[in-house]
Amino acid sequence: MDFPKINAERVWRRHMELARIGATAGGGVHRLALSDLDIEAHCLMNKWARARGFSVELDAIGNMFIRRPGTSSGLTSDAVPVASGSHTDTQPFGGRFDGALGVLAAFEALETFEDQGLETRRPVEIAIWNNEEGARFMPGLSGSAVYTGALSLDDMLACTDSDGVTMQSCVERLHAALPDAGKRKLGQPYAGFVEAHIEQATLLEEAGNTIGVITDIQGNRRFEVEVLGEAAHSGTTPRARRKDAFIAATNIATALRQHFEANDPDDIARFTIGIFNAYPGAKSIVPGKVEFFIDFRHPSSNTLKELGDAIDVIAKANQGTCAAIVREVSSAAPEPFADEIINKVAASAERHGYGNQRMISCAGHDARFLSRLCPSGMVFIPCKDGVSHNEKESAEPADVAAAAQVVSDVLLEMAQQQ
Numbered sequence: 019m020d021f022p023k024i025n026a027e028r029v030w031r032r033h034m035e036l037a038r039i040g041a042t043a044g045g046g047v048h049r050l051a052l053s054d055l056d057i058e059a060h061c062l063m064n065k066w067a068r069a070r071g072f073s074v075e076l077d078a079i080g081n082m083f084i085r086r087p088g089t090s091s092g093l094t095s096d097a098v099p100v101a102s103g104s105h106t107d108t109q110p111f112g113g114r115f116d117g118a119l120g121v122l123a124a125f126e127a128l129e130t131f132e133d134q135g136l137e138t139r140r141p142v143e144i145a146i147w148n149n150e151e152g153a154r155f156m157p158g159l160s161g162s163a164v165y166t167g168a169l170s171l172d173d174m175l176a177c178t179d180s181d182g183v184t185m186q187s188c189v190e191r192l193h194a195a196l197p198d199a200g201k202r203k204l205g206q207p208y209a210g211f212v213e214a215h216i217e218q219a220t221l222l223e224e225a226g227n228t229i230g231v232i233t234d235i236q237g238n239r240r241f242e243v244e245v246l247g248e249a250a251h252s253g254t255t256p257r258a259r260r261k262d263a264f265i266a267a268t269n270i271a272t273a274l275r276q277h278f279e280a281n282d283p284d285d286i287a288r289f290t291i292g293i294f295n296a297y298p299g300a301k302s303i304v305p306g307k308v309e310f311f312i313d314f315r316h317p318s319s320n321t322l323k324e325l326g327d328a329i330d331v332i333a334k335a336n337q338g339t340c341a342a343i344v345r346e347v348s349s350a351a352p353e354p355f356a357d358e359i360i361n362k363v364a365a366s367a368e369r370h371g372y373g374n375q376r377m378i379s380c381a382g383h384d385a386r387f388l389s390r391l392c393p394s395g396m397v398f399i400p401c402k403d404g405v406s407h408n409e410k411e412s413a414e415p416a417d418v419a420a421a422a423q424v425v426s427d428v429l430l431e432m433a434q435q436q
């Protein structure tokens with residue numbers, strides 16, 4: 019199979035053009051989901067798509083699909099399409115590449131096929147998943163979650179932002195801004211999906227590699243721990259009579275950290291206590307209660323189960339004179355990607371001489387949900403110092419081009435498959 023070369027200069031130019039919508043003084047992008055600016059970004063993508071003769075569709079949750087048809091012989095024009103994409107919304111004062119890279123790498127692939135007059139057996143699509151960041155409407159990844167049936171459409175449309183604006187009213191505004199867009203049903207199948215993204219960490223940079231071949235998205239379990247003691251006078255209560263919830267909670271936290279470190283010699287597990295509150299929170303009162311939250315992530319379901327289940331046991335063993343109550347508040351299973359996509363990504367990186375390594379995604383992405391619909395995978399490129407969700411987020415033009423090249427290769431191979 020011949021793999022056409024993408025246009026590196028064009029994909030970079032489109033990045034800089036898209037980054038103008040919501041550009042901040044600090045060099046980043048502020049473009050919250052379904053804001054006027056995000057709708058403007060969708061309109062720009064629509065304009066570029068129409069100029070190349072691609073068709074555009076929207077679905078009921080505000081995902082946008084740009085399609086280049088498959089071979090027009092008539093016999094295969096109804097073949098299930100393949101797709102690539104990501105998101106155009108950003109975090110507040112976010113960067114120019116998170117999300118945009120996946121959308122524009124896919125767009126460059128379609129343009130390359132168009133330039134070459136390439137005929138693909140299957141239609142090839144760009145998917146712009148709505149509200150990936152979850153910065154305006156909770157939860158994030160909601161466009162891909164609703165599309166693939168992991169979240170209810172009605173529940174998500176009823177969500178409101180901090181000003182009380184419903185997601186439904188914003189989705190209606192998006193549809194109104196693109197009156198010529200066709201209507202897409204939720205959950206329409208794909209034969210394969212690949213998403214390019216910046217790494218948002220430093221493994222590629224440290225290794226001097228260009229392409230991360232993503233094998234899995236790690237899973238997570240989140241726990242709330244409540245430690246109940248007894249509030250008491252800090253001046254008059256001797257140690258022997260205290261039920262100090264702070265002491266018990268810190269003993270539990272230390273024991274947990276030691277247990278996780280001892281059982282994770284390769285530093286794979288991510289164990290974080292990001293919230294820790296003592297009550298009633300007065301200078302002269304021995305705390306009667308502490309609440310803290312644990313965010314635990316790992317790529318292996320077995321380890322998620324073993325280490326996660328140990329939290330309750332360790333908390334009880336270290337509660338002392340207090341009482342520890344552990345509640346699991348949310349969880350997501352690890353999502354292994356399909357070997358057939360992983361292998362295509364790796365083969366493309368090799369073909370073009372891009373230094374590459376297999377790695378997991380430590381952050382969640384839309385491909386997590388697409389993976390439940392069709393064989394899916396991801397391509398990472400480095401971002402400077404791993405900085406992301408920040409105006410300083412930065413990627414090199416050559417790496418952006420490499421991402422577009424790999425996406426183009428993988429899309430083409432998937433699109434020609436029976």
Ligand SMILES: [Zn+2]
Pocket residue numbers: 105116117150215
């Ligand atoms: Zn992203």
